[in-house]
Amino acid sequence: MRIERYLGLSAAARPDKTALVADRRRLDYREFDDLTDRLATTLATNGVKRGDRVLVFMDNCREAAVSIFTVLKAGAVFCLVNPSTKADKLAYIVADCEPAAVLTLARLMPVVSEALAGCDSVFVASTHGTDDAVPAGAVSLTACLAAEARPLAHGGTDSDLAMLVYTSGSTGRPKGVMMSHGNCDAAAGSITTYLQNTPDDIILNVLPLAFDYGLYQLLMAVRLGATLVLEKSFAFPQAIFERIREERVTGLPLVPTMAAMILRMRGLEPGFLPNLRYITNTAAALPPAHIERLRELFPGVRLYSMYGLTECKRCTYLPPEQLALRPGSVGIAIPGTEVMVLDGADRPVPPGIAGELVVRGPHVMQGYWRDAEATARVLRPGPDPGEKVLHTGDLFTRDAEGYLYFVGRRDDIIKTRGEKVAPKEVEAVLHRHPAIAEAVVVGVPDPILGQAVCAIVVSADPALAERDVIRHCARHLEDFMVPKLVEFRPALPKTDTGKVSRRLAAETVQAAP
Structure with missing residues (x-):
């Protein structure tokens, strides 16, 4: 099933049911369906057609949810971009997927404008700023949502792409994962x-x-x-x-x-x-x-x-x-x-x-x-x-x-003293200590061991010391798995999605004197 049909079917079955609560505002299924019809008409009027890519560059808000289903109703492919993304990475994504349109928020328009430098053909719709002025280089998203709707016949199938999701790019540039409507529906x-x-x-x-x-x-x-x-x-x-x-x-x-x-x-x-x-x-x-x-x-x-x-x-x-x-x-x-x-x-x-x-x-x-x-x-x-x-x-x-x-991960395995250590096994033991709130384990270069096991710890008790962590691990792990180094941090490095980044943690340890 094509994903946009979800909204049409739910709107027909439960028009008055609350679909979304965002920014303390409620949107029922009838309103949700109607808004997406209006915005999809605007996209089509401005040249967005079946298979085109449309960037949705927003935080968690009502407009983001509406934009996702709008793009699908236009027969296009949505590409969600985290609102913390900087202009250079956004520019890379723009160059890679060549979007026909960008839907965004007023506060993000400076990033969009920098990323789209030289891309004059891209249609941009943005929310209003605090002074009710539409940011330069964009049309009013609010006006688009109020435009007259007309039926769209894009002729799409379940095998069409529904979305591009760019991976976090832990090594090199991010890659765009292609998911079809059929893929999304199955999941x-x-x-x-x-x-x-x-x-x-x-x-x-x-x-x-x-x-x-x-x-x-x-x-x-x-x-x-x-x-x-x-x-x-x-x-x-x-x-x-x-x-x-x-x-x-x-x-x-x-x-x-x-x-x-x-x-x-x-x-x-x-x-x-x-x-x-x-x-x-x-x-x-x-x-x-x-x-x-x-x-x-x-x-x-x-x-x-x-x-x-x-x-x-x-x-x-x-x-x-x-x-x-x-x-x-x-x-x-x-x-x-x-x-x-x-x-x-x-x-x-x-x-x-x-x-x-x-x-x-x-x-x-x-x-x-x-x-x-x-x-x-x-x-x-x-x-x-x-x-x-x-x-x-x-x-x-x-x-x-x-x-x-x-x-x-195959690349995460630590090789120390000729033995292989899975960081997750050491982390599981660390998390059993009542004074450890969070922990991540990485391998750092060592001239004798090849790699030394290093535990990076967020403590819930300021009295916790390195020797306490090592003793705890020694009681539960084989000798070669016990951390040789313990670093205390106020917080662990995380990706935009809130996941602890082992790569960033390792880089900061290696950079330490």
Whole structure:
């Protein structure tokens, strides 16, 4: 199914139902559908056609949600860009995907103007500034949303591209992940199936819409005819908790940094969010110690530990009833897909042996935008004729029942004293220390060891010392896995999506005297 049909179907079935709560404003499905029709007409009038790319450069706001479905109704491909993106990176994305239009906010227009220097043919629509003046170089997005709508017949199919998602670019320039309407529909349908979502769900999302985990909260809510409460950040958790209680929220997507913030808070009583039905986590695995404490704080709430990557959205989930038995697992393949753990010759490895995770299914991306070489490295022939499967580059083990355990990125493995150390295994032990709020483990060059294991720690207790951390690890880890270096930081470096950046952490350690 094409993604824009989600909105039309939900508007027909539940026109008066609240679709979106953003900036304290409510938008029902009838209004949502009507606004997207109006803006899609404006895009078409200004030359946007089937297959064109349109950048949506906004934070979590009503206009961003409207823009996403608008682009799809015009038959075009949306490309969400994080609002913290600087002009040089935005210029790279512009040059790479050659957008026909940019939809943005007044405060971001200086970045847009710099990135679009020399691109006079790009249509730009922006919200008004504080003085009600439309920024130079743009038309009024507000006026576009008030324009007359007319039917659009773009002739698109499910195999058309729906979105380009640019990866974080941990090495080199970011790559545009191409996802078709069919890819997105398969992923959204699978996830809502195992989460047991219904139209009665009310989901609160603080994750950036430019992060596919945040984006899919919108797609899944509209697919179901549910309600999405959109907030800009988790910087003030108590305010978010109040919103959750006010809106009677049933679903809360988290990333590990948010979980760590919650667990550091004082005075929270079990059951303090009475309407909450489920919590999800992805981006990085939750440490088992954090899972245990979250289960105590949210009794009766279903906690889903999941694993995914942009190239296929979601790979695995752990059924909540398995948490007590396999707290370190990220579960099994999501419905309608298959995952395999293979060796270097593409042969299945026995239980307990690490291999590369390979993913099959209708949610696997079409490839990287205009990068055939990078695409060929990760999309390789599968078991069926003509099939392409996704080689993730992530190392996993599986147990005898087929449940999967994340070991680490192939490039993250630390080689010390001739031994291989998976940072996640050391981090799991560090997170069991009650005085450690967050931790990341990296390898740093060492003339004798090859690499030394370094723990970078955010402490919840100022009395915690390096020797305390090393002693704790020595009680639970083999000698070669015990950190040789411990650094204390007020915070860990994070990506725009809130995920701890191991690469940035390693760079700062290496730069230290």
